[in-house]
Amino acid sequence: MDRVRCLAALAGAAFLLAMPASAEEAVCAPVAKVPLERHLRQLSLDLLGRPPTWEEYQAAQKKGSVDVEDIRAMMNKDEFYARIRNYHRALLRANLSASVNDNGNSRLSGSGAADSILGFANNSSAGLRGGFGAGCDSTIEQDSCLTATNPDAHAAPLREKVTTCRDTQGVPMPVSFDYDTSFYKCTALATATSNAVTTCADLAANATWKKYTYFCDRRGAANDSFLCLPDPGKSTTAALTVEVTDAQGRIIAFEHPNIPSKPALTDLKRCTLDLELSGNVKGNYAPRRGCIQREGYVMSTKPPFWATGTTPASVKVCAIEAQDRAYNPWTMASCETARFASDRSCGCGDRMRRCEVNAITAQSVRAVHDMRVAAFNEEPLRIVESVVKRDEPYFNILTTRRSFVNGTLSEYYRQNQGVGVFSVTAPASAQAIPTVPYDENGAWAEYTRDAQHSGVLTTPAFLYRFPTQRARVNEFYEAFLCKTFAPPADASLPPPEDSCNRQNNLAVRCGCNYCHATIEPTGAHWGRYAERSSQFLNADQFPRFDPKCRDCALNGDTNCGGECSQYVMQAYDGDGANSLGMLKTYLYRTADEEQNIEAGPQLLVQRMMQTGDLERCTVKRIWNEFLGRPMTAEEQRMYLNSLSQDFAKSGHKLKSLIEHVVTTDAYRRID
Numbered sequence: 001m002d003r004v005r006c007l008a009a010l011a012g013a014a015f016l017l018a019m020p021a022s023a024e025e026a027v028c029a030p031v032a033k034v035p036l037e038r039h040l041r042q043l044s045l046d047l048l049g050r051p052p053t054w055e056e057y058q059a060a061q062k063k064g065s066v067d068v069e070d071i072r073a074m075m076n077k078d079e080f081y082a083r084i085r086n087y088h089r090a091l092l093r094a095n096l097s098a099s100v101n102d103n104g105n106s107r108l109s110g111s112g113a114a115d116s117i118l119g120f121a122n123n124s125s126a127g128l129r130g131g132f133g134a135g136c137d138s139t140i141e142q143d144s145c146l147t148a149t150n151p152d153a154h155a156a157p158l159r160e161k162v163t164t165c166r167d168t169q170g171v172p173m174p175v176s177f178d179y180d181t182s183f184y185k186c187t188a189l190a191t192a193t194s195n196a197v198t199t200c201a202d203l204a205a206n207a208t209w210k211k212y213t214y215f216c217d218r219r220g221a222a223n224d225s226f227l228c229l230p231d232p233g234k235s236t237t238a239a240l241t242v243e244v245t246d247a248q249g250r251i252i253a254f255e256h257p258n259i260p261s262k263p264a265l266t267d268l269k270r271c272t273l274d275l276e277l278s279g280n281v282k283g284n285y286a287p288r289r290g291c292i293q294r295e296g297y298v299m300s301t302k303p304p305f306w307a308t309g310t311t312p313a314s315v316k317v318c319a320i321e322a323q324d325r326a327y328n329p330w331t332m333a334s335c336e337t338a339r340f341a342s343d344r345s346c347g348c349g350d351r352m353r354r355c356e357v358n359a360i361t362a363q364s365v366r367a368v369h370d371m372r373v374a375a376f377n378e379e380p381l382r383i384v385e386s387v388v389k390r391d392e393p394y395f396n397i398l399t400t401r402r403s404f405v406n407g408t409l410s411e412y413y414r415q416n417q418g419v420g421v422f423s424v425t426a427p428a429s430a431q432a433i434p435t436v437p438y439d440e441n442g443a444w445a446e447y448t449r450d451a452q453h454s455g456v457l458t459t460p461a462f463l464y465r466f467p468t469q470r471a472r473v474n475e476f477y478e479a480f481l482c483k484t485f486a487p488p489a490d491a492s493l494p495p496p497e498d499s500c501n502r503q504n505n506l507a508v509r510c511g512c513n514y515c516h517a518t519i520e521p522t523g524a525h526w527g528r529y530a531e532r533s534s535q536f537l538n539a540d541q542f543p544r545f546d547p548k549c550r551d552c553a554l555n556g557d558t559n560c561g562g563e564c565s566q567y568v569m570q571a572y573d574g575d576g577a578n579s580l581g582m583l584k585t586y587l588y589r590t591a592d593e594e595q596n597i598e599a600g601p602q603l604l605v606q607r608m609m610q611t612g613d614l615e616r617c618t619v620k621r622i623w624n625e626f627l628g629r630p631m632t633a634e635e636q637r638m639y640l641n642s643l644s645q646d647f648a649k650s651g652h653k654l655k656s657l658i659e660h661v662v663t664t665d666a667y668r669r670i671d
Contacts, residue, residue: 033668040066043662046626047071048079049086071662075655084388084654085381087625088397091479092456094377096464101532102369105341106420108352109135111360112304112315117297118352119318120341127342128320129294130180130287136318137176142166142296145175151218152177154200161274165296169329171285171345172319174273174293178219179228183237183268183290186217189225200225211243213250214270230254236265275344283330285344295319304352305411305438310363321355323347338420354419371441372418375408376464380456382444393652395614398455398480398605403427404444410436423533424460427453452528452536454601460534467532469523469585476522476601481608482617487514504573505588520588525604527585527597530566542566542583550581615644619657626661635666 034042040060044052052060060066074080088094109121117138125134140148145165152158162173179186190198197203200216203225217228230237240254244267255267271291278284287293300315300322325335328345335346340354348355356368382404387396405413412418414430426433427449434445449458456462457476466472477483493511494500503509506516528537549567552560558569568584571577579587585597596603608614619640624630631640643660650656661667 033665036060036065039668042667043071043074046662047074047083047658048077049083050079068659068663071659072655075658081385081389085385088381088384088456089377091621092380092462093465093475094380094461096376096461097373099464099467100373100422102421105338106348106354107356107358107369108321108348109358111363111365112307112311113362114312114316117316117318118304118357119297119321124341127286128344129174129292130289131178131182131292134178134292134294136320137294137296138316140175140296142172142175142298142319145173145296148175148296150176151223152200154204154216154218155214155270155272158273160272169283169345171283171329172295172323174275175296176294177217177271177273178292178294179215179217179226179271180290180292181228181231183231183234184215184228185231185233186219186226186228189216189227192227198225203227211245211249211251214252217271230268236263237268239263240265240268281331283328283345298322302351304357305415305417306352306357306365306368308364308439311365317352320344321348321352324350336416336419341420351415353415353417356418356421369421371408372412372422375406375412375441376422376460378406378444379404379409380459380461383456383459386446388654391653391655394618394654394657395605395609395652396455398457399602400455401449401451401453402446403449403453403459404446405434405436406442406444407436407438407440410434410445411438422460422464423530423535425534425536425538427458452600454605457526457601457605458529458536463526463529463534464532469526469531470519472526473519473522476604480617481613482620483613485515485519487511504576507588521590521593521596522604524585524589524593524596525599525601527583527589528600537566537583537585544586545582547581553580612644615647615652616640618654619643619647619661622654622657622661626658627667639664639666 033039037057037060040052040057043066044050044056060070063070104122105120105124107120107122108118110116110118112118117135119135120128121133121135123132126132129136140150143165150158159173164173165175166172189200189203193203193209197206197209200213200218203209203216204213212227212229215228217226218224219226230240232238239256242255242257243251244253244255246252251270253267253269256263256265259266268290269288271288271293273293274288275285275293276288278286296319297316298319300317301313303311303313303315323346325346327334327336328343330345333339333343335343335349335354340346346354357365359365359367359370383400383402384397386402386404387394387400410433412424413426413428413433414435416426418424428447432447434447436443436445452458457472462472462475466475474485477485491511491514498510500508500510505520506512507520509516528539529535530537546564546567549560549564549569552558552564553567553569553571558564560569564581566584568576568579568582568587571580575588586594589597605614620631623635623639623643643657646660647653647657
């Protein structure tokens with residue numbers, strides 16, 4: 001068919017511009033439209049994400065048309081709501097997997113089966129046991145450590161500081177050790193002694209070799225005997241040439257010959273079952289350097305939270321990980337932070353709530369971390385779906401306190417899980433969050449979040465995916481206002497020596513201010529949400545000004561016990577010097593911008609509703625989604641205002657907007 005033109009001549013175009021908007025389409029010739037079957041197929045693919053069924057083709061042919069009622073019927077199907085979720089998944093870029101600092105430190109190895117013990121075997125093992133990937137001793141039950149056969153009994157005395165299986169606060173002590181091959185070269189004993197002795201027990205009784213008694217190590221599954229000496233192939237350990245002996249002539253340490261020169265490694269002491277104290281603080285246990293000191297196991301009668309019907313009722317767990325403490329009993333340091341994985345006294349908590357596990361195929365257990373990421377990603381899409389399905393004003397997706405949890409998120413919030421991986425403030429009290437069994441990941445239950453929440457803009461998926469206030473502003477402007485930040489074409493910079501170039505406040509720094517004069521005050525709406533996390537900085541816990549943080553900053557203690565990371569602790573200009581101890585988000589803020597911080601993203605949405613930009617951008621995006629291309633300049637002139645007005649008159653109902661878009665001549669036109 002011939003393509004239809006509207007007023008092809010320039011003179012005609014000029015005439016058209018002078019006409020009222022209501023007459024614009026009247027001057028166009030009839031539009032060549034797609035046939036019925038193609039129209040139905042087009043609508044079905046766009047609205048439902050699939051081609052029509054044979055029965056749907058027959059019904060349309062019998063009726064002779066696809067009218068508004070048919071379109072509305074399509075928009076009441078589950079397939080349409082899945083289509084809406086997918087559209088918003090792309091719009092919100094809802095995938096936080098790359099935004100979470102998941103180092104695996106709280107992830108357990110093992111399956112919980114009889115022959116597979118649950119425990120850390122990752123970075124955490126270095127701080128707990130002395131070696132990366134070092135697990136506990138799966139052959140010695142922790143509380144039977146004094147009566148169990150010890151593979152290194154030849155090296156007695158093994159305990160001098162704590163002579164029981166646990167200290168007086170119940171913290172598990174090591175039950176066996178191995179020399180760390182990062183420091184030592186371990187050679188089969190028979191090879192090292194040219195078969196003079198073949199076992200550690202024989203070595204201890206041999207006049208020639210007994211001086212190495214403490215450095216004879218029974219290791220591996222077969223408890224074979226090895227002689228472990230400072231590795232001669234490494235400059236740090238090869239330099240430890242001075243042998244320090246006890247009264248019986250047995251070596252107890254290897255030292256550097258010139259300690260006053262401050263070498264990188266001054267000595268390596270024999271391994272025992274005694275732990276060191278980090279910073280000489282009681283309860284701050286640390287493995288001895290060069291030693292892998294393993295605790296034993298316990299039998300847990302509580303199955304982990306991820307257990308299925310095929311998970312054993314009694315699970316073997318490393319004694320450290322099996323603990324459930326809220327804080328270190330010696331130092332009172334919290335176990336409800338990421339530090340739990342490096343504190344010997346903390347553990348994974350009740351039913352292993354603080355830890356994760358990889359997929360266990362034999363037990364139909366899915367990877368915990370993957371399930372959490374998927375649930376967080378889905379949450380904002382469920383919020384959107386609920387608004388569209390109830391035919392509420394579309395922009396409720398940016399303001400509603402309504403949200404949803406499945407089994408993964410329900411247990412995550414109610415049991416305070418995921419410590420150290422996700423920094424997420426529970427969106428409501430545990431009592432307000434619906435109870436959904438962990439394994440019911442397809443069941444989503446509705447609830448109401450606390451007052452500070454604002455639609456999808458305060459979900460973990462959004463806050464993690466856009467980890468800074470500036471990134472959150474940029475996404476809001478791009479997704480919902482169809483605007484991007486760029487300096488004007490005629491932008492210019494002053495000479496390099498101009499003091500404006502040295503401003504730390506980007507809202508006023510030359511060149512930067514073209515964009516940041518808008519970005520900074522707008523970003524303040526997320527000022528009560530920490531960056532690079534989904535933590536809400538409640539004013540009761542995080543006041544605008546904290547005198548303790550100020551005092552630490554004035555004394556040069558920028559860490560301040562780890563309690564002031566959200567506060568200004570260093571001064572780079574006069575404003576910074578006057579703001580020590582102030583919550584970072586308040587730095588350089590005017591009184592109006594401070595109002596943005598306290599009001600949150602809801603105030604931003606309310607302000608943008610008054611400009612009309614939200615409506616126009618939504619029209620453009622829906623047009624692009626259902627026609628597969630942006631509006632042309634001519635189409636913007638013809639449709640943008642009328643569609644925006646109709647959208648507003650409908651109460652900002654998204655279904656109404658979609659209906660108007662797919663019933664335009666442009667949608668049905670053959671080009």
